[in-house]
Amino acid sequence: MTLVIDGLxxxxxxxxxxxxxxxxxxxxxxxxxxxxxxxxxxxxMRIVLDILRADSGTVTWRGRPNIDLPRRTFGYLPEERxxxxxxxxxxxxxxxxxxxxxxxxxxxxxxxxxLERFRVTDLADRxxxxxxxxxxxxxxxxxxxxxxxxVVLMDEPFTGLDPVNVALLRSAFLELAARGKTLIFSSHQxxxxxxxxxxxxxxxxxxxxxxxxxxxVRRRAGRPIVRLAVEADPExxxxxxxxxxxxxxxxxxxxxxxxxxxTDPQSILRAALxxxxxxxxxxxxxxxxxxxxxxxxxxxxxxxxxxGARAAVESAA
Amino acid sequence: MSGxxxxxxxxxxxxxxxxxxxxxxxxxxxxxxxxxxxxxxxxGAALIPIGLRAVDRGQITRIGVVSSDPAVTxxxxxxxxxxxxxxxxxxxxxTVRPHYQLSPQMDLASGLAGVHAGRxxxxxxxxxxxxGGLDFTFHxxxxxxxxxxxxxxxxxxxxxxxxxSQSLPHTGSGPAFxxxxxxxxxxxxxxxxxxxxxxxxxxxxxxxxxxVVVIFITLTVYGMWVATSVASEKxxxxxxxxxxxxxxxxxxxxKVVGVGAAGLTQYLAILVPATIVLALQDxxxxxxxxxxxxxxAPLVGLTLPILLAFGFFILGFLLYAFVYAAAGSLVxxxxxxxxxxxxxSFVSMAGYFAAIFGMTAINSSAVAFLxxxxxxxxxxxxxxxxxxxxxxxxIGLSLALLVAAIAxxxxxxxxxxxxxxxxxxxxxxxxxxxxVAIRPDGG
Ligand SMILES: Nc1ncnc2c1ncn2[C@@H]1O[C@H](COP(=O)(O)OP(=O)(O)OP(=O)(O)O)[C@@H](O)[C@H]1O
Ligand SMILES: [Mg+2]
Numbered sequence: 001m002t003l004v005i006d007g008l009x010x011x012x013x014x015x016x017x018x019x020x021x022x023x024x025x026x027x028x029x030x031x032x033x034x035x036x037x038x039x040x041x042x043x044x045m046r047i048v049l050d051i052l053r054a055d056s057g058t059v060t061w062r063g064r065p066n067i068d069l070p071r072r073t074f075g076y077l078p079e080e081r082x083x084x085x086x087x088x089x090x091x092x093x094x095x096x097x098x099x100x101x102x103x104x105x106x107x108x109x110x111x112x113x114x115l116e117r118f119r120v121t122d123l124a125d126r127x128x129x130x131x132x133x134x135x136x137x138x139x140x141x142x143x144x145x146x147x148x149x150x151v152v153l154m155d156e157p158f159t160g161l162d163p164v165n166v167a168l169l170r171s172a173f174l175e176l177a178a179r180g181k182t183l184i185f186s187s188h189q190x191x192x193x194x195x196x197x198x199x200x201x202x203x204x205x206x207x208x209x210x211x212x213x214x215x216x217v218r219r220r221a222g223r224p225i226v227r228l229a230v231e232a233d234p235e236x237x238x239x240x241x242x243x244x245x246x247x248x249x250x251x252x253x254x255x256x257x258x259x260x261x262x263t264d265p266q267s268i269l270r271a272a273l274x275x276x277x278x279x280x281x282x283x284x285x286x287x288x289x290x291x292x293x294x295x296x297x298x299x300x301x302x303x304x305x306x307x308g309a310r311a312a313v314e315s316a317a
Numbered sequence: 318m319s320g321x322x323x324x325x326x327x328x329x330x331x332x333x334x335x336x337x338x339x340x341x342x343x344x345x346x347x348x349x350x351x352x353x354x355x356x357x358x359x360x361g362a363a364l365i366p367i368g369l370r371a372v373d374r375g376q377i378t379r380i381g382v383v384s385s386d387p388a389v390t391x392x393x394x395x396x397x398x399x400x401x402x403x404x405x406x407x408x409x410x411x412t413v414r415p416h417y418q419l420s421p422q423m424d425l426a427s428g429l430a431g432v433h434a435g436r437x438x439x440x441x442x443x444x445x446x447x448x449g450g451l452d453f454t455f456h457x458x459x460x461x462x463x464x465x466x467x468x469x470x471x472x473x474x475x476x477x478x479x480x481x482s483q484s485l486p487h488t489g490s491g492p493a494f495x496x497x498x499x500x501x502x503x504x505x506x507x508x509x510x511x512x513x514x515x516x517x518x519x520x521x522x523x524x525x526x527x528x529v530v531v532i533f534i535t536l537t538v539y540g541m542w543v544a545t546s547v548a549s550e551k552x553x554x555x556x557x558x559x560x561x562x563x564x565x566x567x568x569x570x571x572k573v574v575g576v577g578a579a580g581l582t583q584y585l586a587i588l589v590p591a592t593i594v595l596a597l598q599d600x601x602x603x604x605x606x607x608x609x610x611x612x613x614a615p616l617v618g619l620t621l622p623i624l625l626a627f628g629f630f631i632l633g634f635l636l637y638a639f640v641y642a643a644a645g646s647l648v649x650x651x652x653x654x655x656x657x658x659x660x661x662s663f664v665s666m667a668g669y670f671a672a673i674f675g676m677t678a679i680n681s682s683a684v685a686f687l688x689x690x691x692x693x694x695x696x697x698x699x700x701x702x703x704x705x706x707x708x709x710x711x712i713g714l715s716l717a718l719l720v721a722a723i724a725x726x727x728x729x730x731x732x733x734x735x736x737x738x739x740x741x742x743x744x745x746x747x748x749x750x751x752x753v754a755i756r757p758d759g760g
Contacts, residue, residue: 087337
């Protein structure tokens with residue numbers, strides 16, 4: 001009853017894009033798919049959709065291999081957005097839904113409904129090349145889901161959207177999940193994944209690093225975070241002298257610290273009080289997804305590491 | 318994909334793709350402009366049959382005459398020649414160019430040798446009976462319905478009558494008039510039968526050349542339409558969505574059919590005004606080149622060749638279009654298509670030249686061979702049908718091979734397309750084409 005991705009390997013010439021990648025996505029989940037640039041997210045999605053064939057490995061949905069499933073099982077929002085530049089938006093939506101087997105009349109009604117939801121009814125008669133990038137992206141999202149697929153794969157659906165549209169898209173995600181659809185999306189925006197995804201997988205340079213329910217991954221992979229604020233002591237210079245404690249994000253009001261496994265976070269509070277400080281904030285939290293990501297992907301990054309991850313590691317040190 | 322796959326069938330997706338393609342093509346400005354220009358050209362071309370008639374007029378059919386009596390031969394030459402080359406009333410006979418040239422031959426053997434050598438087109442053998450009556454045997458490849466034969470039958474009858482009246486004793490009682498017989502004997506010049514009136518050869522060659530040129534232009538232009546259309550879907554990146562919604566085969570077939578239908582629409586738009594000009598042809602011809610000769614070879618008997626030409630044209634388009642589509646799927650920018658399509662246009666050009674030059678040796682075995690080779694047959698078989706003799710089985714075999722080649726090329730093209738549309742930044746070249754055809758997933 002799940003989407004099972006098992007042992008996927010894929011090479012382009014001598015570039016290994018995927019190496020034995022496997023994870024499971026439960027039906028009805030919103031699943032976050034994370035990885036640095038070039039990690040293999042897009043490649044994995046294409047293999048799931050059967051528009052690319054893996055060198056080895058299988059993908060099954062509800063027990064059936066993906067290559068035997070009708071194409072309408074899946075909806076896809078490609079990373080490279082693209083519509084017919086000279087075609088009317090509504091016509092395109094009806095055309096794509098038609099390819100998935102949706103009768104034109106129904107497709108037209110549903111498309112108009114979604115355009116209303118995204119507050120872009122005025123776009124229906126416009127040509128795609130007249131649209132802004134963010135608006136094209138919303139249209140592309142509608143194209144991905146108009147045929148009511150069981151599984152929707154979205155490659156970075158949130159990039160380029162303004163906060164209002166991000167909120168609209170998020171609520172659409174939640175509604176689809178509530179209707180039992182399985183949503184898989186890749187993103188580089190960790191807060192978004194944290195907020196939306198019930199489970200995640202992280203891949204790094206073609207290898208699966210971790211996967212599972214989001215909270216579990218955060219607890220398992222990351223060190224607990226302590227948020228601390230002491231009155232009249234924004235620097236908190238003394239914490240570095242505590243064994244197993246590191247100041248990772250100094251802030252003007254609240255600073256964040258990590259605690260090595262085996263170190264009791266309460267020791268920080270005791271130390272602060274022992275110094276006679278007035279503690280205005282003390283909070284122990286699971287590591288943020290961002291920390292987990294940097295921990296898992298940034299740490300292993302060698303020479304070929306993505307620039308973004310390395311920069312993040314440096315700023316954290 | 319296996320036959321049992323839920324997306325295995327072509328319809329309705331190929332139909333949807335074809336319709337979208339068709340509508341977009343028809344609505345485009347470039348289409349309207351090109352069609353407008355072509356209509357103008359076609360109306361001009363519709364005047365061609367008048368030109369054809371003028372060409373046929375310049376054509377001289379050479380007929381040798383032989384009999385056992387040189388005097389009889391000379392008289393038959395004069396009489397038949399006078400009948401076959403009438404001087405229109407009111408014209409000076411010195412200014413009229415004869416259509417038929419009759420010449421006496423030494424004997425039957427040297428006459429037939431002349432036909433074989435191409436010195437004369439045919440030989441008229443006159444047999445003088447014991448009672449002085451004449452019988453005629455025509456050695457030539459003209460069919461019994463050809464204008465030459467029909468007119469010769471009348472002419473020889475006239476010659477027999479004149480000969481009979483001259484041999485009558487003046488007393489008035491002689492042998493009864495012997496009604497001359499007229500037989501035709503094919504001369505085997507190259508092929509078993511070549512039922513084409515040499516008088517119509519000129520016009521047929523011209524018409525065949527025009528059809529071959531039209532097919533060449535069409536295959537190249539509409540083939541490029543297909544390739545450009547595929548490449549622009551890659552450029553606009555709509556491709557990735559397309560192939561996640563439909564199979565490469567559905568997309569390919571839809572595209573080729575849609576573009577083909579747009580091409581046919583363009584043809585229709587061109588044909589209608591051209592047909593109107595054709596319908597008004599007689600008055601125009603009379604005004605331009607004078608009235609038709611009695612019995613002048615009309616442009617009939619061409620319906621079958623033209624229908625066949627249409628069939629070969631459609632199939633040829635399909636064959637080339639699938640390869641063009643595969644080529645288009647490999648380039649990232651439409652500008653690169655030219656380069657990738659170059660080898661294909663060489664193939665097309667080879668077929669074109671084979672057909673054009675083959676017209677001078679239409680019954681040679683090389684031409685016959687090429688008329689079965691799928692990428693060439695649309696051209697070469699067309700000129701064979703127009704100008705030489707072709708058996709029905711040959712046409713059938715050629716068509717069957719063409720259809721088989723289309724099936725194979727669809728399969729290979731779908732393979733290349735499925736892999737090619739996700740490849741960006743490839744060097745556009747023939748080697749890329751081959752590499753992807755052999756190992757689509759090699760990346
Ligand atoms: N067509 C191709 N030819 C050669 N190499 C490719 C091709 N497509 C992808 N790759 C390589 O495969 C690896 C994985 O690429 P992929 O696009 O799946 O990464 P990604 O995780 O989606 O990255 P991003 O976050 O930047 O989108 C990369 O090293 C990439 O260079
Ligand atoms: Mg990607």
